[in-house]
Structures are given as C-alpha cells and as structure tokens.
Amino acid sequence: MKQPLAYVHPAAKIASSVVIDPFVTIDADVEIGEGTRIGSNVTIMEGARIGRNCTIFPGAVIGAVPQDLKFKGEKTLAIIGDNTTIRECVTVNRGTAAKDKTVVGSNTLIMAYCHVAHDCVVGDNVIMSNATQLAGEVVVDNFAVIGGGTLVHQFCHIGPHVMVQGGALINKDIPPYVKAARDPISYVGVNSIGLRRRNFTNEQINEIQDIYRYLYLSGLNVSDAVERIEAELPATKERDEIILFIRNSKRGILRGYV
Template structure:
C-alpha cells in the first residue's frame, strides 16, 4: 500500500509501484515510473520521462529529470533511467538526455549513491555501485564505470570517462580519462597508484592486485609512451580480465588518459 501525503503533487499519469512513500510538497510529473518500495522525501521533484527502479530514495531538494542544460536541446522527448537501490541525496540534479548526442537518455545504475549537490548532466552514464561525493559535477556524456568513487567537489569535463574501481581525489579537475583500478588526484590530475584498499574490500586477491600494479608500472614507468606500453603489457602479461579491461579502456579512450605524477612515484604494494 502506498503512503502519499495529501500535500504532495502526483500526476494521475504517473505509474507507481507498491509500498511507495511520497512526502509533503513532493512533485511527481506526468509519465514518471517509480518502482516498488521507493521513498520520495518532501520537496523532491521528479519530472516527466523518468523511470526509477525499486527501493530508491530521493531526498529533499533533489530535481530528477529536468530538461538538459544544452543549447542543442529542442524540446524532444528524452529520458532518465535509474536502477534499483539508488540513493539521491539533498539537492542533487539529474538532467534528461538529448537527441543531439544520439543517446537520448541519462542513466544511473543500481546500488549507487549520489551525495548532496551532485550534478549529473545530459546523457551521462553512471554505473552500478558508484559513489559520487557531495558537490561532484559531471558534464554531458561523461561515463562513470561500476564501483568508481569520485571525491567531493571533483569536476569532470564533457565526454570524460572514469574506469571501474577507480578512486578520484576530492576537488580534482578531470580533463582526461581515468583508467580502471587506479587512484588519482592532485592538480593537474595524475595517476597516483592502484586503488589497493578499494580492491581488497571488493574481494580482489593480492596476486591480482599486484598484477594490476605491475601492468601500470609498465605503462607509466618503464620508459614507453602509452601506446608502446600497452603493446608491451599485451605481449608480456598473461591474459586476464583485469589486463584486458585496462587495455581496452586505454585503447578506446578518445580524450587520452591521465599521466603519471611528475615525481614518478610508483607507490608501494603491501
């Protein structure tokens, strides 16, 4: 049974699942779909063409599904798709996609946390199990892969890509692609080692983590350019999911990847 405040504004054209709670002064527009078990807190706003999965929470002041902040947008119908178990904290903004991008949809994966004042622009894709810390802003068509964590106040340039299991330091200026499994930060942003603590928490073995570190040592610190470093890794390391994920990411990068820090510190594996 749904619990909807009489002070909420809920369109009769919205499609609501079961056991949904909608607080006072929340706004649910036409053509919104909300899955079972969601909680829409007071003063949250969900505009048309948003599809939300199960057991999500949208906190006060959040605005989901507003039209994109893109001058190429011409009023076409575009979408926001949100997975299950997503938490959208206070004053988060998630804009719809654009036709001009060829995507028409902004996507948020399941089990993801968007902390207060995060902005997700048009046509972005945020994966599963991601955390975007308060005041993060990701510009249009940015991709954040599964399990990535982006520190508070970081800003991502349009079309940037952040690889799986990467951890980005707070206040970083992301203007290059960030490969999988890495730590990065500083100004200008640079590679600062492998996300060892995060990988351990997610069940990666010491041997796998060491192999990832050796791959990045080869790419960044063995005296090769990025292209030759990748070729050396492909020839010199046995095939593995992690090796292929790294190589595929780097080779498909359109913006180029972040560089090593100027001190050439490899970091230690313990």
C-alpha cells in the same frame, strides 16, 4: 502512500508501496518502483524512471530538461536503478538525442548537491561525494568512488574501481583500478585497498600493478607501453580490460605524476 500536499500527475505510474512526502511534484510520464521513498520538495519531471527501494532526499530534481542548447524538446529519459540513494538537492537531467537517456545505476550513492548532466552513464555501486559535477556524456563505471567537489569535463570516462581525490579537475579518461590525485590530477598508484575490499586476490592486484608500471614508470609512451604489456604480460580479464579502455579512450588517459 501519498501526502495530500503532494502533486502527482494522474498519468504517472507509481507503485503502491511508494512513500511520497509533502510538497513533492511528480509529472506525467514518470515511473517509480516498489519501496521507494520520495522526500519533501522533490521534483520528478517527465521521462524519469526510478527503480525499487530508492531513497530520494529533499530538494532533488530528477528528469529536468538538459542544460544543452542542442536539446530541441525530444522525448528522452532519466533512469535511476534499484536501491540507489539520491541525497539533498541533487540534479539528474534527462538525455538528448545524442544518447536518448541519462542513467544512474543500482546500489549507487549520489551525495548532496551533485549534478549528473545529460546523457551521462553512472554505473552500479558508485559513490559520488558532495558537490561532484558531471558534464554531459560522462561515463562513470561500476565501483568508482569520486571525492567531493570534483569537476568532470564532458565526454570523460572514469573506469571501474577508481578512487578520485576530492576537489579534482578531470579532463582526461581515468583507466580502471587506479587512484587519481594531486594537482593537476595524476596517476598515484593502484587502488589496492578498494580492490581488496571487493575480494580481488593479491595475485590479481600484483598483475594490475605490473601493468601500470609499464604505463607510468617505464618511460614508454602509451602506445608502446600497451604493445609491451600485450607481448610480455599474460592475458587476464584485468589486463584486457585496461588495454581495451586505453584503446577506446577519446580524450587520452590520465597523466603520470611528474
């Protein structure tokens, strides 16, 4: 259902059940799935792909060209998954030739005034609280929760099931399952409450805590701690995920609290 005061380019592919409020602008080469609602004064630009049953609140801009000087007008995408909520004045830029697309997953909540820059990948069931700002090529894994006003340096990786305090300045990778807080941002423990809410068992949580004791409380450097973890702790999905995350980290992982 389209308001007569909205502009929708005739080449845009809009499902019949999409609700479009007044003063919306939708460019060509846009696709929007069934059941989505587009609030007033939203601008959806070329290359946007929005899934089913999303809600885009007033003032959001989806698919604007990247704020990146290497962008030369190449054809790229900004992809929003199903059942995702984009609150007021959020900006999601499309990708560059580096990755070709910016992705926000399904069942994710992006609160007001957040920014998702070019080539970011935000997973499923993520919560980005108000005014969180992701620089280019940041990765945020599934079930991460980021407190309001957080600033994330380009190329950083935030692991799954992480909890980050509000107002954080993140310039290192944050490994899976942890809480990150204080200033400067540091490891402050395992996100045990979040893990229990997502049906992790006490045994799994205890195993994760054992891993992080080696990493942050043993006095070992990171590479030695990883070797000890592999040698002394049983192989589990969570153990192997943490080790792989650390070995693939390009910026180094979050520091321990001193």
